[in-house]
Amino acid sequence: MKNGIFLLFLILVNGGYKLTAQNPVIIENQKVTIASLAGTNYELKNKGELLVSSPTATFTGKVNFTSDAAWLILEGVLPSVAIASHLSYITVNGQPAVNKVNVRVTNYLQGCVILPHSPTYEALSVFKDEAFVGDEMKCIPYKYYKIADLGTFDNTVSSFKLKKGYMATFAQNENGTGYSKVYIAEKDDIEISMLPLGLNNLVSFVRVFPWRYTGKKGFGSGFVDFNRSIKPAQLTNSSWFYNWGVPSNEDLTDFEFVTMKSYASSTTDVKWQEINNLNYTSHLLGYNEPNNAGPLNMTVEQQLKYWPKFMESGMRLGSPAPTNWDEFFEFMDKCDELNYRVDFVCIHDYGDGTAESFYRNCKRVYDRTKRPIWITEFNWGGNWTKTPRTYEESAKRIAEIIDRYDKEGIIERYAIFNFDEELNRDGEFPLNKSVFKTPAIPNYEITPIGIAYRDQVTTMAFNPAEQINFPFKMVPPQNLKGTNINGISIRLVWENFMDNTPGTFSLERSFNGGAFSQVATIGGTNTTYVDSVETIGFGKYKYKITSIHPVYGNSITVSTIVDVLPGGRQNVARFKDIKVSSTTSSSYPGKLAVDDDIISDTSRWVSSAGTFPATLEIDLKDFYLVDELVLYCGYQGYNSPITNFQFQYWDGIKWVNAVVETNNTLALYRKSFTEVKTNKLRLNVTSTAANIVRLYEIEVYGKEFNSLGVNENSKYINKFTIYPNPAENTLFIEGKNEIESVEIFDINAKVLISKQATRTVDVSELCAGIYFIKVNNTETLQFIKK
Numbered sequence: 001m002k003n004g005i006f007l008l009f010l011i012l013v014n015g016g017y018k019l020t021a022q023n024p025v026i027i028e029n030q031k032v033t034i035a036s037l038a039g040t041n042y043e044l045k046n047k048g049e050l051l052v053s054s055p056t057a058t059f060t061g062k063v064n065f066t067s068d069a070a071w072l073i074l075e076g077v078l079p080s081v082a083i084a085s086h087l088s089y090i091t092v093n094g095q096p097a098v099n100k101v102n103v104r105v106t107n108y109l110q111g112c113v114i115l116p117h118s119p120t121y122e123a124l125s126v127f128k129d130e131a132f133v134g135d136e137m138k139c140i141p142y143k144y145y146k147i148a149d150l151g152t153f154d155n156t157v158s159s160f161k162l163k164k165g166y167m168a169t170f171a172q173n174e175n176g177t178g179y180s181k182v183y184i185a186e187k188d189d190i191e192i193s194m195l196p197l198g199l200n201n202l203v204s205f206v207r208v209f210p211w212r213y214t215g216k217k218g219f220g221s222g223f224v225d226f227n228r229s230i231k232p233a234q235l236t237n238s239s240w241f242y243n244w245g246v247p248s249n250e251d252l253t254d255f256e257f258v259t260m261k262s263y264a265s266s267t268t269d270v271k272w273q274e275i276n277n278l279n280y281t282s283h284l285l286g287y288n289e290p291n292n293a294g295p296l297n298m299t300v301e302q303q304l305k306y307w308p309k310f311m312e313s314g315m316r317l318g319s320p321a322p323t324n325w326d327e328f329f330e331f332m333d334k335c336d337e338l339n340y341r342v343d344f345v346c347i348h349d350y351g352d353g354t355a356e357s358f359y360r361n362c363k364r365v366y367d368r369t370k371r372p373i374w375i376t377e378f379n380w381g382g383n384w385t386k387t388p389r390t391y392e393e394s395a396k397r398i399a400e401i402i403d404r405y406d407k408e409g410i411i412e413r414y415a416i417f418n419f420d421e422e423l424n425r426d427g428e429f430p431l432n433k434s435v436f437k438t439p440a441i442p443n444y445e446i447t448p449i450g451i452a453y454r455d456q457v458t459t460m461a462f463n464p465a466e467q468i469n470f471p472f473k474m475v476p477p478q479n480l481k482g483t484n485i486n487g488i489s490i491r492l493v494w495e496n497f498m499d500n501t502p503g504t505f506s507l508e509r510s511f512n513g514g515a516f517s518q519v520a521t522i523g524g525t526n527t528t529y530v531d532s533v534e535t536i537g538f539g540k541y542k543y544k545i546t547s548i549h550p551v552y553g554n555s556i557t558v559s560t561i562v563d564v565l566p567g568g569r570q571n572v573a574r575f576k577d578i579k580v581s582s583t584t585s586s587s588y589p590g591k592l593a594v595d596d597d598i599i600s601d602t603s604r605w606v607s608s609a610g611t612f613p614a615t616l617e618i619d620l621k622d623f624y625l626v627d628e629l630v631l632y633c634g635y636q637g638y639n640s641p642i643t644n645f646q647f648q649y650w651d652g653i654k655w656v657n658a659v660v661e662t663n664n665t666l667a668l669y670r671k672s673f674t675e676v677k678t679n680k681l682r683l684n685v686t687s688t689a690a691n692i693v694r695l696y697e698i699e700v701y702g703k704e705f706n707s708l709g710v711n712e713n714s715k716y717i718n719k720f721t722i723y724p725n726p727a728e729n730t731l732f733i734e735g736k737n738e739i740e741s742v743e744i745f746d747i748n749a750k751v752l753i754s755k756q757a758t759r760t761v762d763v764s765e766l767c768a769g770i771y772f773i774k775v776n777n778t779e780t781l782q783f784i785k786k
Helices: 002-014 079-085 147-153 231-235 270-277 300-311 325-338 355-369 391-407 448-455 590-594
Strands: 025-027 030-034 042-044 048-052 063-065 071-074 090-092 104-108 111-115 124-127 136-139 159-162 166-171 180-185 190-192 205-210 217-220 240-242 283-285 316-318 345-349 373-378 411-416 478-484 489-495 504-511 517-523 528-532 539-549 553-564 577-580 614-633 644-650 655-661 668-687 694-704 721-723 730-734 741-745 751-756 760-762 769-775 779-785
Touching: 025 048, 042 048, 079 104, 079 111, 124 205, 159 166, 180 190, 217 231, 231 240, 240 411, 300 325, 325 355, 345 355, 355 373, 355 391, 391 411, 391 448, 478 539, 489 539, 489 553, 489 721, 504 528, 517 528, 577 590, 590 614, 590 694, 614 655, 614 779, 655 668, 668 694, 721 779, 730 769
Parallel strands: 025 042, 030 048, 042 063, 048 071, 063 090, 217 240, 217 411, 283 316, 345 373, 373 411, 478 553
Antiparallel strands: 071 111, 104 111, 124 136, 124 159, 159 190, 166 180, 166 205, 478 489, 489 528, 504 517, 504 539, 539 553, 577 614, 614 668, 614 694, 644 655, 644 668, 721 730, 730 760, 741 751, 741 769, 769 779
């Protein structure tokens, strides 16, 4: 008998069988769900996924990863718990699993997912040719791949493969701007055999992020009661949180943190670089209620100005959260026109209605923008609410709202807003809208609303069906501006927001409202053109410019208006930046008072009724000599004059009166005054005939000022142009003539920078202000340093 057993042993060994305590169950190219390991060993091979629905840390079975394309999901186990208690029965190719060494443990709804990946896992492969052939380059998470890092792959990437569990951003320009697109490999690997128009063989920026499988429910904890703490997210079983700021110093193993740049006023703010340096978040929220009155108010133009800084991060971008829908939709439309990426839309909702009305608010914005929705602040009413409600009533409605949010695919995330337990603005009844009783710290006593929020089992946030897919658009020249430089010539300048090297610009002109005719076809890299109108004469010139590309087609057309009057005079207020003290509604903003429309009744600035003084401030962005004011006032043909006002200029220290009226009766008001030099103007209205300001247009006439004595009235046409202006870091000089010398002066004619034979000057070390640049010791131009 013993010999028989020994013979069987030899047969098994010679047949290639290994004697082990248990042969593992192999999972490959399939997804398997089990309650527990129950003493069974598993080997996870290529695209093998094992989900354990009731895991415990005392398993007697083992899990061994033998492929980096395998997954292990533990339901109901937070990542931190898995790291502390579950990695002991997990190996990678037979080696013990160690978080952030050979495995990545991240959240998966209320549980976690474990992937056999190191922090330098090569999640993305890019290829020079279509269909994944040609040279290949591999990319790791968080690293910025720009021109130098891409090397020969710069502007030559045509296809790519992205591993499941990662996100990748591709952009035309190495600072993340231009046309860009985010790809998310949530459920499976992504393989793009040819990049879309606008990116194919045009990529100069790549960044990869680990993807987190986050639930919809979140929490905003950024006020005093929460001390920017993660704790409210923990106590409400939320999946993610934000704090209205850039960083988080807490352990983010179990909860996804979303960063925010809530306000912007400078491209050199250190917070921009802090955002770019973050390596623990993949989403970035835009401005917080930028339309509100006060010091943080931002015009649409200002919001757009700083949006490229958001794109530098390569993160998935959320829109500004608006309070003015007209301005918000204007912002979104302009982003689409400029290829500014906005991946999802953020809204705030403090409605008093039903769950259905809360959903309809989301659907309205979704239908208009075609992007998934994040409700980053909401509650059932606000501190302005007039109707008293009990905590139980509020909790019931909140439960209904979030249940609807969780069921709707267009809604990606939501975060409740915690009000202090306080009276409403009229001092009436407790609000009963708190999630935690005041003060929250240190007890965090949860309210019935908080309990309803906590007990909602949320669903997966990201919905692949709602991933945006906006096509590339031809971007027209931006910031087209014209200046009457000498009474007979008009200098036009613009900015190029895309590489139009193979294309051209078509420039058209209209004189005094006449038909447009083509003036010139200009090379696609130019940013300036001088148009001689000496044979046409004085009057109003309108110019249109269009980008034309042999592959991409034509852009939309942009336009500007230039006055050519004796002595180089022009309306210096037209199209300038405007700030007003109040508006009656979003339909009548201050910018309509400088849009050159003195006919349309819808093109007016209208102030809030009875709110005086009412002010309109004009930022000229440059110094001018001004001497004449024109006001067009009224309403649907009625004479509605501004009766009492002061028209003022900024002398560098204070506002000084140039015109004072105490009893004006004219709707069309015109007044000359002593010429003054300034870069800012203000209309200060103290009363009107109708107790409200209705201003179709304000015109201010003058001419450019040059303190270094350039003769603007001569027939000299500048041989050189400079851009950008205002400048932040580098000033570029353009012109057909050779450049021998460059000098930069301050307003006191002190030489600050001197260079030889260069077309670029580093001005980053200059303080903000007005400067002058002299080229070849013959031509002087003025610029602003931001």
